[in-house]
Amino acid sequence: MKSIITPTSLFFDLGVQNHPSIISVVGAGGKTSTLFWLAQLFHACGRRVLITTTTHMFLPETPWPIIFCHEPAKLPRQQLMQPIQVCFHAWKAPLGKARGFQPAVIDALVERPECDVILVEADGARGFPLKAPDEHEPCIPECSCSVIAVMGGHTLGEKTGADNVHRWPQFAGITGMRADVPLQLRDLIRLVQHPQGAFKNAPPTSRRIWFINRFSQCENNVDENELIQPLLQGDVDAVWLGDAQERPAITRRFVR
Template identity: 30%
Template structure:
């Protein structure tokens, strides 16, 4: 198992995302920050980046959002190509819902957005602002063409009770982990949910890489519980685990079996 701690590494490099990829962010805390931060990093490197959703998402707090283009589903593929021809990054939505949330597209429409040389970043799950979750029957909504799925875990859940204050669909999470509602969320409990085929790995397309973001909040360093969770996830078969503050774009640790950075300037 490889292990890196590199000053100044971007999330794009940490996950090894390359032009032509489609990344679906699922799970708990960090999804919105991840897709918008990686989009900004890609644009800085000359890689066209498109951010969209198959569910709903909100504007990123404290992060720049690429120009918002709202179009009906039948016009999405053409509109994306036209918008990206004029600028490096675009946020694509089908409309605006309650509380200013942006509405997305069916997975089949999002599949059509993937093109060579372009990075497509998709928020494909909801967590009701909880740092951790287990998916319901209708979740997540991952496009079949996703090349990468990133399961997000907000590190503030570790050491907290497995209940509705900290975990979205706590009863489902408890069942997947073989734990009781209200028990402490240990690295073992969190890893059991993330690695479960009905949990974090649910709906991952065949052949897609499955990684995890362990997202810190508030500038706290990655502690032993986070490192233990990362090791359990890599040992359990995830391709890569990144401990980072996605909002800040600060990468603390990277663990994985193959740690080769993405070709950051290849966008032909």
């Protein structure tokens, strides 16, 4: 079940054998870092990458080209042939962020043969390390071949509440937690397994990847037998452990 980690194996987890591939990232505690790491990984393997969002997103600090448009599916062929580019709908000056597209607008990109990989930040968390989705969240394109649910592993063992969990009332309702009680792995597992939890709105045919980010800071709070329960019960297709800002980003991996 635990396996060797290579780009090929990670791509298998994500179900990106076919082109184009839409990968949506949801949750909290490292979504943008995960998106940028994946962009570099795919680029290193010769894939063209387009990064976008269905919510709001800070502009990347990388030298990648950034374009604003109304319908990315109508962009000229040459524009979509860039190795890595970032695409948004509009700039929201009051937020200091760019606004993305409706999921259906991103779905339309699958008709363009120039697209290899489309990486989508499909959720917002306001910088918190954990979250539960609200009624209107997350905004996942229907054509997503995989959904990665990110959680900040450094919060395990810490007391939780509205100060470090986005949408705390929803999170408490799903996990059964009370404020100021230390977070346990079982609480994150409830979030993974609940229909209104981490993988809410994931397309039925998409592969589900549970990524515990900043894992090195919580290893002592994780029991491997407990960790793989969502895998054994079919709630996820893979569990990734690591840190999106380190290299290698994924240090342990479990698959069904």
